[in-house]
Amino acid sequence: METRAHKVRSALRRQRVTINDVASELGMTKSTVSRALNDYPDISDSTRLRVREAARTLGYRPLANAQAIRTGRLRAIGLVLQLNEHDRHRPFLADFLAGISQAASAAGWTVTVSTATSDEDTLRLLSNLAQEHKADGFILPRTLWQDPRIEFLRETDIPFVLYGRTGKPDGCAWFDITSEAAAEDAVKCLYDLGHRRIGFIPGEMKYTHARLKLEGYKAGLKACGLAYDPDLVSAAALNRRQGAATAEQLLSQRCPPTALVCTVDRAAIGAYLAADRFGLKVGSDLSIISYDGIEEGEYQTPPLTTFSANVADAGERLTHLLIKRINGAAPESLRELSPASFVARGSHGPVRKTPAELADIISIANHQVEE
């Protein structure tokens, strides 16, 4: 009787097909159906097939929430993005999201996204999402050398993976692009082109990638037998404006660099402006090699030579790592690195002018501006 009533009701409401519908259709109990669908060993193959077939024809899809309250697993990946003013427009987001969500979707998982406006906000959102169990674990983008998110998640024992490395790596899983190798290669490449004064525009040292790139720059100098000169390293630059300012300052020295290695493309594009101001042609008078691979760099004149990071791929790999982590794999076994790819375009070339010649041109330009 109850079966019939249930059928009628669900027909009337045009409701979702539940596990009970499948069970009563087959004259079995829902426990059998559940175990059949979840490949329990105590279900015979014939029953398993019948259940599978019935579930398919009835269009049964288990309700993720209902599963989650018993299994404790929602199959949802959490992502809290901190969108500061300087990277609200960062072009990576779409690729990163696409990589994550497509890998997740292929594995039958979904992605829960939140955006935060501050560090505290980020921690609050992570905590909320975890407590309400809207996510089984998190991908942490833009890792810091000392990262409060990592502290928090480690303490509360919530699974996570890092996009980037960090200062205290205990218990951390990560994927990262070896940006330090890119910076090192950039220096070597410029050295091979004859450059001997190679400047560096760093990022903020709180970010791990910025630290690593600086180390890579130093390693490159060492490998080429060049001395490290603090005067060739500017203040941090994250955007076009800051890139222009720091490049201008680097170039206005007595013995300016003939080439620049930049931490981020946007700063490099700023350096174009500085070069322009001094009447220097990028690619011949001044070589620039950067890192990121944003689309905008392609449209500069000359197009920007850069080490490009495959952000969509990073998203995919992070997703796979996180799922493994949630399924219990040890974090130490979940650490992957991948190189950036060198995109040679027009902003680097053989050294043309000596630092002294550059200094002359620049000081004249600077005096003209003063008048």
Place this chain on the structure above:
Amino acid sequence: METRAHKVRSALRRQRVTINDVASELGMTKSTVSRALNDYPDISDSTRLRVREAARTLGYRPLANAQAIRTGRLRAIGLVLQLNEHDRHRPFLADFLAGISQAASAAGWTVTVSTATSDEDTLRLLSNLAQEHKADGFILPRTLWQDPRIEFLRETDIPFVLYGRTGKPDGCAWFDITSEAAAEDAVKCLYDLGHRRIGFIPGEMKYTHARLKLEGYKAGLKACGLAYDPDLVSAAALNRRQGAATAEQLLSQRCPPTALVCTVDRAAIGAYLAADRFGLKVGSDLSIISYDGIEEGEYQTPPLTTFSANVADAGERLTHLLIKRINGAAPESLRELSPASFVARGSHGPVRKTPAELADIISIANHQVEE
């Protein structure tokens, strides 16, 4: 006994605080706690306060999934992004997502994001998310004049709101920016500056906004007493390359336009390239007014005049609308429009050259290229 056993067990496992913990702490049943927290009228104020206080001090947070299986409401907003190659890098995404997720978060909701690679993929993901109940409703970005997503969601009776309008608006709620008014205003503005040959670079007509902007362009011409000339409307252009090609074609006519109205900023930036090729100065020889408000436009020379859409605000308002819709409001009562804001920069100005003078310059440039 059972209460004690439960306490011990939860203490051992260091587990989540459940509603039972709160209830046993107060010596009440969980049903009372639930109703107290959900403001049922049959709970006395004193009990309500005691429950609230206990829940707070114990750090109880109801499990969204568990709530959802009974209430049918997960408090999750679904968003399926279709990232075609030409807008993978679109800069709006971060703002849009920030607007949505911050409004959602403030209301105690979360956001589930998926990315699709094709129309079919989009429908598949919408269906999956709805069937597994990972979202209570959807925000549909980039609405089409004939939109299969709308058909699907309308048929299956799943709540949704549109970012943009559509051809068959029955049962649809939406927020949109009046881009037709922007296009009309752009024409009027150029007319007031003396322009009489005003070209138009449209988007793809499958998008509602592109249709509306074309209508706005025509309405503007009419309001100014100018005749509509099909020769002044190019093929669709969505990116820099296409913008350059279509602008080049528009300008290469016998009687070229002295001003261009563009559907999207990226096409407008492409038009800069065409102007450059012909030796025309944007802002004086050729006026350009566009629509979008992307950051890149600010860095062109001259900076691009455009109608800027506040995408973060759109995300917020769509979120509020969708929540109301999910709570049962009639879609017809959930329709909002908002104007784009005019950002006057350097790419438009009084007409300087007659179409005939422009044609001379351009034909010379074209012949030089041929040689």
Place this chain on the structure above:
DNA sequence: GAAAGTTCCGAAACCGGTTTCGGCAAGTAG
């Protein structure tokens, strides 16, 4: 002072799944 109405909470069903436990039937060993 009894009947009727309120106020407020406990008991239990329910949501849609998962998982444990126990037992029936068939097969195998002694």
Place this chain on the structure above:
DNA sequence: CTACTTGCCGAAACCGGTTTCGGAACTTTC
């Protein structure tokens, strides 16, 4: 022929909540 295993499934508890229902205690009404 009995005893013991094994394969397979049903019954029921369980997950963490929500919601319905009924009834005790207290107030009001006549």
